[in-house]
Amino acid sequence: MKPPNRIHHINFLVRDLDAAIRLYEDSMGLAPFVEIDHAVRGSRIARSKIGETWFVLICPYDDTSVPGRHLKEHGEGFFLLSLGVDDLDEHLRQLEEAERGDIRQGILDWTVADAGMHFGASLQFTDERSD
């Protein structure tokens, strides 16, 4: 099996998106964030690229959404690690034992498949499709 090619994105839940953006830009030196409304997940999102990886802040406004429920139960912090693969269908076909969620549309052109929570970390796979 061809290993994942990069960490595609890493998501953190925050309660105050503006404050988090200020912290990561001003105090950590990250490149300027771009904000996106991701209605299907009931969240405002901001992302900044670090090398080949998107650093993503998720601020749920719908507390019945998946991120909203996670924030309520676990508080702010790490939410999900998504591994980039060349071909999501092919990668999922080759996995034998992992939990495998349906392929679904992520933010913008990201196509994702959830792979369950293992050792305390939610994992996911992502590819980017132009179609």
Added chain:
Amino acid sequence: MKPPNRIHHINFLVRDLDAAIRLYEDSMGLAPFVEIDHAVRGSRIARSKIGETWFVLICPYDDTSVPGRHLKEHGEGFFLLSLGVDDLDEHLRQLEEAERGDIRQGILDWTVADAGMHFGASLQFTDERSD
């Protein structure tokens, strides 16, 4: 300030290193892990590279060490995100408000400086030095 150049490493705490390695190699398709004893942090460590990022599993055997205490208090899962910078001294000089730990030796040739916990995520900066 020049933004961090990559996510240098991301660390997860686990209780059973062998089981975690098997999961991530066999079910997630990560490249083979290399195991390291990191006595100064009281932990066995295994790392596998995903693109430009080290995916690091930390399994503490000393429960008074920093990772050991974190595992006892918070359980398995996300522990730390370390951002790669070209020059750690220069990057720290330019940060104005972040908490700034002392520069210390990480695993092998990694030189690190802890930058505190913000919005639920422990952050750190890393560079790699040959001297």
